[in-house]
Amino acid sequence: MGTGADTERITDDDLITSWGLFHEALLATTPLLLRGIDPSGKDMSGPWFEVLLRLQRSPQHRLPMSQLAREVSLSSGGFTKLADRLERNGYLERQSCPSDRRVTYAALTEKGLALAEQARARHVALLREHVLAPLGVEGVRALAEQARRLRDNARQVSAGREKK
Template identity: 40%
Template sequence: MTSTDLLSDPRITLMGLFVEAYADLMREVSAQERAHGLSVAEFDVLLRLGRSPGRQLRITDLYTQTGLTSGGMTRLIDRLDSQGFVTRSPDPTDRRVVLACLTDAGAAKAAAILPGHLAILQRRLLDPLTEAQRQAFDGILRAIRDAPAHHRD
């Protein structure tokens, strides 16, 4: 296969479309969240905590889920803690484990951002699709996310 053939590979096109769609969506989402004084990653943590039992997660689970490094998550939690949106507490079942806990102020901050966030997702991610396409898209994203790493070559 020539380099021209490789550059025309449909996998490259598919990845390019995915990256372009994601980048365009994230520019708008990021601007909306910055207008509320948070980064995308900070808002993501507030959402993850708010959707978790007891509004808390192990910090190690947060950095695994978000793709941040341990140090990056520590700095992010420090920022959210200094703003009163998150607190740290020891896990009562394992004192070696530190939990990030969403405060009422953090829940209120997420609630203030959510209407604009959801409007963007509706307009940019869902409105262009039919109901059948939405269901297929959901299934496709879950299949990609859940695929074992050794199948992701």
């Protein structure tokens, strides 16, 4: 966490400019990182790729639907619509939890796992081109560290508000 002395070294305008540049960079880079991700050529815009990637990287290629919705920043209703679409396309299936009837898992099918692996390989190539090439190894590591700090701080603040 920054100290009081750290916060005094930057002007309000510099702080606004820094955050604005980060936001602009994210908005400009994100479409580049999704270009050609869906090998079927269909428009599967939205957080579908993040859902497949998170499931592909999870044990047994499944996660509780409520957790997955939170992780991809969707409401439960929005996530249900996305899960319905992925299920209709044969990429995802819902599985009941044998020990807790309240829990339903989203799990990749074989077709979903194959799509996730293809999409991941393309995404990594695009990350290397549009993130690693301009930032370098140390820049990517520094970006990850700063992003982790921001994420963890936001979670801590949110958790504190929920307790009140």
